[in-house]
Amino acid sequence: MTLLITVFAAIISTVVWYQNAPGSNMKIGVLCWLYWGASLMWLVDAIYEYMELRAEYFTPALEDMLNDTFLGLSVVALGLVIWLVIVLVKDPKGVVKSTLLKKVD
Amino acid sequence: MACFVVPAAEAIIATTVSQILKSKETPEHLELMNEQGGVDTVEKIGASKKVGWLSKLLWGGSALLAFEHVWHGEITPFFPFLTAASNPTDLAEMLSEMSTVGVSIAVLITAVWGGMVLVTRAMEKDMTMTLKKAK
Numbered sequence: 249m250t251l252l253i254t255v256f257a258a259i260i261s262t263v264v265w266y267q268n269a270p271g272s273n274m275k276i277g278v279l280c281w282l283y284w285g286a287s288l289m290w291l292v293d294a295i296y297e298y299m300e301l302r303a304e305y306f307t308p309a310l311e312d313m314l315n316d317t318f319l320g321l322s323v324v325a326l327g328l329v330i331w332l333v334i335v336l337v338k339d340p341k342g343v344v345k346s347t348l349l350k351k352v353d
Numbered sequence: 354m355a356c357f358v359v360p361a362a363e364a365i366i367a368t369t370v371s372q373i374l375k376s377k378e379t380p381e382h383l384e385l386m387n388e389q390g391g392v393d394t395v396e397k398i399g400a401s402k403k404v405g406w407l408s409k410l411l412w413g414g415s416a417l418l419a420f421e422h423v424w425h426g427e428i429t430p431f432f433p434f435l436t437a438a439s440n441p442t443d444l445a446e447m448l449s450e451m452s453t454v455g456v457s458i459a460v461l462i463t464a465v466w467g468g469m470v471l472v473t474r475a476m477e478k479d480m481t482m483t484l485k486k487a488k
Contacts, residue, residue: 250421278413285414288465289360292458319424323417330416
């Protein structure tokens with residue numbers, strides 16, 4: 249479930265990046281790297297788990313599935329927080345800078 | 354247990370290599386044909402940027418994977434930071450997981466990045482060839 253949620257997050261962020269590139273300065277690419285990197289890593293994890301559990305892998309207990317869903321959503325939220333911090337620190341539109349350093353007339 | 358440590362270590366190496374390449378790199382330019390049939394001069398994607406893609410994939414994935422380990426109580430804020438490292442039986446299992454799952458993760462990420470680099474190179478070559486034919 250964590251893998252599935254992260255893959256969807258990766259696909260959505262890539263579509264948003266493609267729609268807005270190359271003019272956008274919102275750094276959506278950061279989200280793509282984060283989610284695709286994590287998706288590939290969890291894919292390997294899933295393969296190893298499948299080799300161990302076989303068909304049982306696809307029928308997880310309800311409690312495990314709920315926990316994995318919660319983890320997946322938390323991972324997406326963490327990715328968004330990392331992206332937000334990078335956007336605010338790099339401040340590509342100069343919004344933070346102009347808010348903090350208001351010109352005095 | 355600690356499979357994210359292997360790609361994180363690779364991320365450190367990739368970032369270092371990217372920075373070294375960046376400091377030695379001189380920008381190369383490519384002439385490409387635009388939609389109107391004219392010629393655009395664009396900056397060629399440098400080796401440092403390509404290695405940078407690998408480090409971004411590795412850092413991104415390792416960060417989120419590390420969070421999963423925190424979630425499962427496998428990372429602690431105090432020494433030795435990895436719960437599995439506190440006793441020899443778990444330590445052996447952790448090292449075994451790092452050498453299988455961790456190395457597989459690093460290999461897959463590197464292979465995907467290799468594919469990206471090859472596709473980019475082919476695209477650059479294709480666009481340059483189109484221009485040469487047009488000339």
